[in-house]
């Protein structure tokens with residue numbers, strides 16, 4: 476099997492400060508890769524370089540055989556619209572707060588070429604149901620939703636177009652524990668049903684324990700350990716991972 480995404484020696488610096496450096500990994504179709512590390516370890520920098528929001532200073536990123544870093548901006552935007560999705564920590568960064576829930580989901584379909592209003596509305600309704608938002612909320616704006624509902628709407632907006640690769644940045648961050656549990660359950664079901672490839676960044680080991688097949692541990696912008704999630708968490712080899720797992724660094 477060929478990897479969907481290959482990353483080699485990726486580096487991003489902010490002046491003299493390291494954002495991330497020497498990052499290499501392969502992501503296979505249908506695989507969920509978790510990236511963990513404390514605040515400032517380089518997780519967000521890495522994710523934004525992969526998703527094309529920041530330009531790395533060095534390294535290679537290959538997606539489905541294509542060199543991502545040498546693509547034109549138009550090509551990369553097309554990929555981002557059709558094959559990739561990005562679930563942000565704060566729903567407001569991934570939603571359009573001024574339009575209805577139905578439009579938030581439907582406009583993504585329009586952006587990928589769907590034109591039939593009835594079909595788009597039907598697909599939006601179907602997706603609201605899949606993320607457990609009642610059909611009678613379709614015309615409400617996201618402001619009227621709770622934090623958990625907004626996050627579920629953001630997920631529907633991202634997945635309605637059937638992406639292959641999903642970037643998730645702390646998707647359960649800032650939510651109540653009970654809301655987090657429900658959201659995680661929902662995400663796990665969708666990832667499995669749709670066979671999605673996912674890169675999920677979090678500082679929460681419970682999230683990766685539940686969702687990730689493989690785990691990458693970062694500190695100081697470097698990957699210090701990677702492997703199968705259960706192996707890394709149950710038998711951490713690197714001193715930093717041992718600290719992380721023993722919860723000393725967890726807040």
Ligand SMILES: Nc1ncnc2c1ncn2[C@@H]1O[C@H](COP(=O)(O)OP(=O)(O)OP(=O)(O)O)[C@@H](O)[C@H]1O
Pocket residue numbers: 489492493494495512513514515516517518519520521678696
């Ligand atoms: N825009 C920026 N300008 C300068 N330095 C930055 C910038 N963004 C990140 N950094 C630095 O890069 C390093 C990695 O930060 P990054 O935000 O990627 O870590 P993180 O693991 O995502 O942290 P958090 O969980 O708090 O978001 C840190 O030393 C940080 O101070």
